[in-house]
Amino acid sequence: MAGLAAAFGSGAMTNSIAEVEEAELFFITGTNTTAQHPLIGTRIINAKERGAKIILADPRKIQLADYADIHLRHNIGTDVALLNGIMNIIIEEDIYDREYVEERTENFDQLKAVVSRYTPRVVEQITGVRASDLEEAARAYATTKKAMLLYAMGITQHATGTDNVKTCANLAMLTGHVGRPSTGVNPLRGQNNVQGACDMGGLPNVFSGYQQVANEEVRKKFERAWGVENLDGKVGLTITKMMAAAQKGDLKALYIMGENPMLSDPDSSHIELALSNLDFLVVQDIFMSETARLADVVLPATSFAEKSGTYTNTERKVQIAHKAIDPPGSARDDWEIICEVSERSGYPMNYNSTRDILKEINELTPSYAGITYERLVKGYGLQWPCLTDEHPGTPYLHKDKFTKGLGSFLPCDFKPVSEVPDEEYDFLLTTGRVYYHFHTGTMTRRISILDREAPEPLVEINPDDARRLGIQNNDVVELISRRGSIKAKAEVTDRVPKRVVFSTFHFHEAPVNLLTNPVFDPISGIPEYKGCAVRVRRCA
Amino acid sequence: MKVLARKDLPDVLKNWSDSYDVFAPSMKETGDVIFDRFDADTFTLEYGKPSLPQKSEFLPQSEVIFELKKGEYREVMAGSGKMLFGMRACDVMGMRQAGSFMKRDVTDPYYKSKEEGILKVVMACSGPQNETCFCTTVGSGPFAEAGFDLQFYDLGDEFLVEAESERGKQLIADGFFGEIDAAEAGTKIEEFKVHASKAIKEVPALKEAMERLRDGSVSEKVWDYFGRKCIVCGGCAFVCPTCTCFTVSDFQTQPGEGLRVRSWDACLFGGFTREASGHNPRGTQALRLKRRHEHKLLYYNETDVLEGLCGCVGCGRCSDYCPVHIGTLEVVKAIAED
Numbered sequence: 001m002a003g004l005a006a007a008f009g010s011g012a013m014t015n016s017i018a019e020v021e022e023a024e025l026f027f028i029t030g031t032n033t034t035a036q037h038p039l040i041g042t043r044i045i046n047a048k049e050r051g052a053k054i055i056l057a058d059p060r061k062i063q064l065a066d067y068a069d070i071h072l073r074h075n076i077g078t079d080v081a082l083l084n085g086i087m088n089i090i091i092e093e094d095i096y097d098r099e100y101v102e103e104r105t106e107n108f109d110q111l112k113a114v115v116s117r118y119t120p121r122v123v124e125q126i127t128g129v130r131a132s133d134l135e136e137a138a139r140a141y142a143t144t145k146k147a148m149l150l151y152a153m154g155i156t157q158h159a160t161g162t163d164n165v166k167t168c169a170n171l172a173m174l175t176g177h178v179g180r181p182s183t184g185v186n187p188l189r190g191q192n193n194v195q196g197a198c199d200m201g202g203l204p205n206v207f208s209g210y211q212q213v214a215n216e217e218v219r220k221k222f223e224r225a226w227g228v229e230n231l232d233g234k235v236g237l238t239i240t241k242m243m244a245a246a247q248k249g250d251l252k253a254l255y256i257m258g259e260n261p262m263l264s265d266p267d268s269s270h271i272e273l274a275l276s277n278l279d280f281l282v283v284q285d286i287f288m289s290e291t292a293r294l295a296d297v298v299l300p301a302t303s304f305a306e307k308s309g310t311y312t313n314t315e316r317k318v319q320i321a322h323k324a325i326d327p328p329g330s331a332r333d334d335w336e337i338i339c340e341v342s343e344r345s346g347y348p349m350n351y352n353s354t355r356d357i358l359k360e361i362n363e364l365t366p367s368y369a370g371i372t373y374e375r376l377v378k379g380y381g382l383q384w385p386c387l388t389d390e391h392p393g394t395p396y397l398h399k400d401k402f403t404k405g406l407g408s409f410l411p412c413d414f415k416p417v418s419e420v421p422d423e424e425y426d427f428l429l430t431t432g433r434v435y436y437h438f439h440t441g442t443m444t445r446r447i448s449i450l451d452r453e454a455p456e457p458l459v460e461i462n463p464d465d466a467r468r469l470g471i472q473n474n475d476v477v478e479l480i481s482r483r484g485s486i487k488a489k490a491e492v493t494d495r496v497p498k499r500v501v502f503s504t505f506h507f508h509e510a511p512v513n514l515l516t517n518p519v520f521d522p523i524s525g526i527p528e529y530k531g532c533a534v535r536v537r538r539c540a
Numbered sequence: 541m542k543v544l545a546r547k548d549l550p551d552v553l554k555n556w557s558d559s560y561d562v563f564a565p566s567m568k569e570t571g572d573v574i575f576d577r578f579d580a581d582t583f584t585l586e587y588g589k590p591s592l593p594q595k596s597e598f599l600p601q602s603e604v605i606f607e608l609k610k611g612e613y614r615e616v617m618a619g620s621g622k623m624l625f626g627m628r629a630c631d632v633m634g635m636r637q638a639g640s641f642m643k644r645d646v647t648d649p650y651y652k653s654k655e656e657g658i659l660k661v662v663m664a665c666s667g668p669q670n671e672t673c674f675c676t677t678v679g680s681g682p683f684a685e686a687g688f689d690l691q692f693y694d695l696g697d698e699f700l701v702e703a704e705s706e707r708g709k710q711l712i713a714d715g716f717f718g719e720i721d722a723a724e725a726g727t728k729i730e731e732f733k734v735h736a737s738k739a740i741k742e743v744p745a746l747k748e749a750m751e752r753l754r755d756g757s758v759s760e761k762v763w764d765y766f767g768r769k770c771i772v773c774g775g776c777a778f779v780c781p782t783c784t785c786f787t788v789s790d791f792q793t794q795p796g797e798g799l800r801v802r803s804w805d806a807c808l809f810g811g812f813t814r815e816a817s818g819h820n821p822r823g824t825q826a827l828r829l830k831r832r833h834e835h836k837l838l839y840y841n842e843t844d845v846l847e848g849l850c851g852c853v854g855c856g857r858c859s860d861y862c863p864v865h866i867g868t869l870e871v872v873k874a875i876a877e878d
Contacts, residue, residue: 042771448787449805
């Protein structure tokens with residue numbers, strides 16, 4: 001998000017889901033779309049059947065690999081080199097959008113200087129992708145008018161995540177693929193409301209609608225609205241920094257809502273130490289998660305079906321949902337719990353419903369001003385920015401002009417994964433999700449059919465490696481990193497390339513984040529979930 | 541035969557609501573129509589093909605069948621006093637086929653207890669509700685031949701109302717319903733039926749596909765093509781009026797207490813046919829899709845199919861909803877063209 005905001009002035013998906021059906025070409029990287037965003041994945045397949053082309057850049061042979069015209073299986077963590085290599089070819093062959101670059105962007109010379117070092121031969125060395133494949137991909141992407149770039153966590157969950165995103169943005173600007181329907185740079189958000197959580201200021205540096213806490217005028221506006229003085233202008237901590245601060249004893253109390261860092265954060269044995277070191281831990285969740293078990297106070301919240309309110313999805317669309325069933329036991333809506341905690345702490349919040357809260361959002365957040373309750377109940381949602389009651393919403397961003405004015409090329413150099421395999425730890429472990437489970441499984445593992453479909457963690461290992469190590473399908477293997485070890489069954493498959501193993505973070509039985517490397521992108525703070533060095537051993 | 545003025549219909553439904561839990565098409569604020577508790581303000585007849593069949597009234601998406609409390613098991617048997625107003629003929633055939641299956645060898649008491657209590661009022665179709673309707677090909681519509689309490693024929697200003705059951709006859713005994721001469725009514729209904737049936741396109745590919753499946757001459761390529769793009773959502777089974785597969789699972793509600801729940805399952809899921817050894821006789825998505833369509837078009841049970849052609853009732857919902865277009869219509873077309 002930080003990378004896109006720096007390049008374009010807005011960190012969200014530029015285009016819309018419906019536009020996927022109309023695209024002529026997809027550049028898909030770091031997203032297992034049919035598994036993780038199936039209804040976007042199906043639109044890609046439908047577009048392909050109508051003649052669209054697919055360029056897939058993914059080390060794994062995912063379902064979309066079957067449909068890809070070109071599959072670039074680059075080495076893990078070499079995204080910047082791959083994309084720079086593509087831009088090198090596009091500039092060399094003079095097939096970039098000169099007019100667009102001149103009129104709508106800045107810093108082109110810097111970009112040119114950096115990518116000039118990434119000749120196809122150099123890139124082949126770094127990424128393992130054949131120069132001829134790279135050239136074919138570069139030409140197809142540059143010369144197709146409706147070309148959509150899609151990415152997800154495979155791009156962002158690296159210590160170079162922000163660099164990866166900036167480089168995606170560079171590629172799209174270079175070819176003029178931003179600001180028209182069925183084009184753009186499209187980060188697919190991994191949860192139904194993660195866009196909404198960011199939009200509402202669930203980040204350490206902003207109020208709702210990305211209004212900076214450091215800006216005094218902005219603070220004054222919120223102080224007036226909330227009837228308070230001296231709102232703190234200091235930027236807060238990211239989750240990863242919070243954990244470090246807790247472990248050091250600098251952070252005394254933590255209030256966690258709907259998150260399970262005991263399974264989802266890297267190097268989880270340190271997370272347990274950090275959380276145990278707090279004076280006070282509150283967890284608000286719908287189930288007793290691994291994290292909630294450590295809490296001093298657990299506040300039971302309602303599930304999606306038991307509450308009303310809005311969600312903002314990956315395409316910036318705000319949609320309303322109505323309560324369908326009554327909550328069990330003493331569970332209450334998140335907003336009600338927060339209001340009561342606030343009231344008991346001496347600041348009464350006078351909201352009677354989520355409708356009241358939405359009204360305040362409309363008043364204080366320019367991009368949400370026209371997304372009112374009255375409009376939401378009558379339709380299927382509105383996409384921000386939506387500035388007034390009459391504004392139709394915005395299906396695609398940056399038409400004619402970037403949010404920040406000129407789009408900025410922010411060239412980056414390639415940096416390898418932080419923990420490169422060596423003789424002792426000779427595999428790269430990359431992590432992700434499977435179709436049937438969501439995140440740490442607090443919800444999906446309680447659903448009998450979903451748990452039946454994917455009942456246990458599997459470690460994907462290439463047939464060549466498996467043969468060498470004497471591993472057969474369903475053999476129990478141990479993965480060992482510098483931080484810990486887990487045991488799980490092997491799935492011998494060419495879905496993963498040689499010297500790479502893949503596993504998921506859904507299962508408390510084999511918490512893969514005991515292994516992952518707690519290094520973070522310096523700007524966004526996102527951990528490097530997508531690559532760390534491990535060794536693989538067959539258990540007797 | 542009885543006749544009812546169109547303007548009186550809301551009042552009739554209101555009356556029936558005194559004795560039954562009436563569910564009828566209801567237009568929501570967004571313009572969507574769903575079957576909901578009758579409300580004169582939102583009631584509509586502009587509902588086309590209901591978005592879902594009424595299957596969940598008989599076989600809920602999930603239902604508690606056993607309860608364990610204080611060390612004792614108790615069977616939970618929910619009845620139903622609902623009236624479903626506005627069912628379509630294809631869905632009635634689907635309900636009848638499913639009902640036959642659920643009572644054929646061993647009676648499913650949970651299904652039966654609900655089925656018996658529900659009053660079924662059909663609105664005969666005057667033509668296709670959308671481009672995926674193919675009831676005439678499989679002999680399920682556009683009007684119902686059996687299995688209902690009442691059937692309405694929409695003639696514009698008035699409805700002709702046909703009663704099949706005793707309960708149905710009692711429902712239309714009150715003053716709102718007038719008498720119409722049987723011969724005259726018969727002629728009008730016959731005209732309606734001929735006109736409606738003609739308006740719905742036949743799908744010759746369906747019969748061709750059934751024959752090809754019977755010959756065993758369908759190439760595996762057909763299934764591979766569909767299997768490759770299926771995203772395993774199970775939606776085709778969930779919207780199908782004749783799909784009744786379920787799974788049973790136990791939940792602990794608190795220590796020593798729990799529930800046994802059955803919920804919809806689908807043959808599209810790998811775990812549905814996976815054996816305890818880990819072996820799966822339907823080990824790929826292509827094979828699972830093949831199984832599903834063979835079950836509808838080849839290996840259906842003659843007893844359960846009743847007067848229909850096969851285990852598909854031609855409602856077209858799988859074709860309406862599958863996000864990658866693997867509905868019965870697409871499948872039979874691919875088989876016929878293979």
